[in-house]
Amino acid sequence: MLHEPIGTRAPARPLRQWVLGLLAAALLLTGRESQADKEQKAADAAYREKLAKAQAIFAERCKTAGVVIHRTVKDVESIELTKVRQPVPWGGKEYFDPMWTEAAMAGEYRGHDYINQFLMTESIDWRQPDSRGTLNSPDFDTRSRYPLKRGYRFVEIKGERDGARFRAQLGPHPPGTNLWGKAPKLTPLTASATRYALDFEDLVDPEDRKLWIAGTVLKVVDKQTGEVIAQLTRFVWDSGFGVSTTGRWPWQHAATHGSDRECPSPPGVKNDISRKFVDTVLIPKQGD
Secondary structure (H helix, E strand, O other), rough: OOOOOOOOOOOHHHHHHHHHHHHHHHHHHOOOOOHHHHHHHHHHHHHHHHHHHHHHHHHHHHHHOOOEEOOOOOEEEEEEOOOOOOOOOOOHHHHHHHOOOOOOOOOOOHHHHHHHOOOOOOOOOOOOOOOEEEEOOOOOOOOOOOOOEOOOOOEEEEOOOOOEEOOOOOOOOOOOOOOOOOOEEEEEEEOOOOOOEEEEEEOOOHHHHOOOEEEEEEEEEEEEOEEEEEEEEEEEEEOOOOOOOOOOOOOOHHHHHHOOOOOOOOOOOOOHHHHHHHHEEEEEOOOO
């Protein structure tokens, strides 16, 4: 009988089919992974392109940002606030809306505290006399350790609905009372008693907002002549393009992040930018 040498026979058909099936599955799986890789690479490239575009536009906007002061006025006792930034709920939808009008000032004091900041006394750290300090009630007890810069005696505001004019002052309070969050005392006025006003105009460019770039312009106005005597232009950018999956509030993050996401970027807290801009132009009267 003739015997076939071992190793020269073809594999049984079932085994051959099984091996070919494994090869086909491997090729199919490799193809799927390649497609996924391609999609990921395309997404990464699109993000890099969007990021580069946003960086370029933000840099361009920042060329126009900053403070311009044409003249200053000393011993100012009161100013008008032509608008008051209204309260926003904690974690409100505004912080996640690319078209939120006031996005560039997301960290600013609002409501009662927007008014109160102009009436508060600033305490300067004696170890850093050239730096801005914190705002406290006028009777803040420093025991002579911190130099003080008082705010304005009063500010004028208009009613949101009826346009009625009021004088706003810090209400009566026991010494040492924390006045943040407290409603100021309002006295009706029949005519304005202030010459200077702080106004603001928020910038909403739809194309900028697609890239999460927002701006605002603060103006100090001489009401007698209509002259803008100083102006602060500010831009912020959320480089996360509104992503909030980590619990971040995009506009709050952008408005308080730091020099690479806001221009100009004032040091320290960012909730009293308006006060610390206007009082360098309309210098509050000190003493009695």
